Amino acid sequence: MLKKLLIANRGEIAVRIIRACRELGINTVAIYSEADRYALHTQMADEAICVGGPSSKDSYLNMANILSACVLTQCEGIHPGFGFLSENPKFAKMCKECNIKFIGPDYEVIELMGDKARAREIMKKSNIPVVPGYEGEINSYTDALEIANNIGFPVMIKAAAGGGGKGIRIVRDTSEFKYNYEAAKLESKSCFGEDKVYIEKYIEKPRHIEFQILADEFGNIVHLGERECSLQRNNQKVLEEAPSSFLDDKLRNEMGKVAIRAAKAVNYKNAGTIEFLVDKNGEFYFMEMNTRIQVEHPITEMITNIDIVKEQLKIASGIKLEFTQEDINISGHAIECRINAEDPKNNFRPCPGVISELYVPSGLGVRVDSAIFCGYEIPPYYDSMIGKLITYGDNRENAIIKMKRALAEFAIGGVTTNIDFQYEILEHKDFINGDYNTSFIEEKLVNNNA
Known part of the structure; x- marks a missing residue:
């Protein structure tokens, strides 16, 4: 160790x-x-x-x-x-x-999977379904437009070295293509140091489903089930839950096997996440691989009782995984709300400042991952997320009830937060019914409140 x-x-x-x-x-x-x-x-x-x-x-x-x-x-x-x-x-x-x-994984794997175009090519060679797109080098706007027309609009322009929702533009027709192509390249250069982009078919209103992977240094790979990450704003996740209410056992098992195959294709080691887009018919496509711990890892820990960070450290210390795929038992349901210092009523403007009062919810099945305290000054230099509220119940309904109770108790004074906005999501009938996709927040909440 x-x-x-x-x-x-x-x-x-x-x-x-x-x-x-x-x-x-x-x-x-x-x-x-x-x-x-x-x-x-x-x-x-x-x-x-x-x-x-x-x-x-x-x-x-x-x-x-x-x-x-x-x-x-x-x-x-x-x-x-x-x-x-x-x-x-x-x-x-x-x-x-x-x-x-x-x-984490070897630097060669990080480099390989960080290049989204090369990652797609590897997955295609391993017979893993990918969103239709263009994997080659795009040398000019003229080439890009021709590629987009061949794929068929709507398309998504994405930074090849991207991640975290940066450098992404959705384009619905040729009239808006040039502006978005140049904007994606500029943002890619600013965020990742290079302006290489690739183009793929935009899947309308998909579900965003990801599978947690653990792989030791002896070739053993398991998945810990999936997380539903479809509740997003500007490609940034807002609320996640596990397992997904959209997947049935057959689709879950199929996607889990594909996720392990994807990890094996690059000889992956340590913790990672295989991210998929799933359309309304249950067809799924590899989107990308995150070669790190995820913000939303706690909900997987809650339903598997496996400490993912500890497993990372054990793997890095040369210790074999102590469990097989058959040993992993998914039980109950977990939800995570990202608590941000931001103002949802003012276009989610970041709200740094001093926390003047603080009450953190607790109780059975309630977990808070945060680094804030009363008197803490939230600096303006970093991401606005200041904590994560996680609840666990024996089923989805109970996890929702517990999250609403915990959000109602959570009190942060001195700064504006998105706590009330999270509560609004939980109250929406479509969320309660599990009937949502990646466009839910923009269409059902943000635009309706404008």
Whole structure:
């Protein structure tokens, strides 16, 4: 087992990793920016070291400073969490060159699956269904338009090196293609350092279903069931649940087997997620693979009773998976609401500031993953998510009831949050009936409230 770990992240995921490390007897080192000097993760870790200024590029994206902190504190490994450097193959490669264990897959796999066009090509060769699209190099706007016309509108233009909903444009006809093509390339360059894009058929109103994968270093791969991630706004997930009410056992088993086959196709190791689009007829298509822990991993933990972060650390320490696919038992239902410091009534504008009062819900089947506390100042430099509220029930109806109760108790003073907006989702008849897709929030809530 690793003895000492540096956590290259902040906020609730850093706290989450520290807790797992404590239970495994691993010492921890937190990094922080100047804006996070008094953040909770710096207080919970065994050691903490500043790696730069408030902006992400000066601190949490500063590879040289992070690696220097790791060497200085004699850490054996680095857990990148999600976001920041978690899917950066250059950083994972630098870790390897410095003899530091990167908690995640090999850098070659991160690079391969990070290139969405190459990932599609690999999946197609492995007989895994993919959304119809173009995998080759797109050299000009003229080429792009011809490709789009051949595929047939509507199409989706996506950053080849993208993730997290960035660099994506949906185009419904030729009149709006040029603007969106150039906008996708600009956003891709800004977010990922390159402007390469690819084009695929846009599946209207699909379900977004993802399967959690665990793979050890001995070739053993299992899946932990699926998560329903269709409740999104601007391609960013808002609320997730597990299992999906849309999948029946036959489709679930088929998709699970395909997810494992996808992981085997790239010799995957550690925790990862295979993401699919599923149309109204139950036809599913590989979308992408996330080579890291997911924000929404807690709902899978709740229905499987498997600690995914601990499994990551065990795998990285060279320990075999202690269970097979037949050992995994999915029981009950879990829901996660992302709690953001934002104003839904003002186009979801981020609302940093000082938390003046705080009451966190609790009780049987209620979990809160967060790093906030009374008096904590939410900085303006990072993502607006300040916590995750997770509830578990023996069935979906009870999980919803428990989530509504927990949201009603959750009180955060001093800043505006999306708690009431989350409650509004849970109250909607279509959500209660499980009748929703990726366009639900825009069509049923945001536009209706405008």
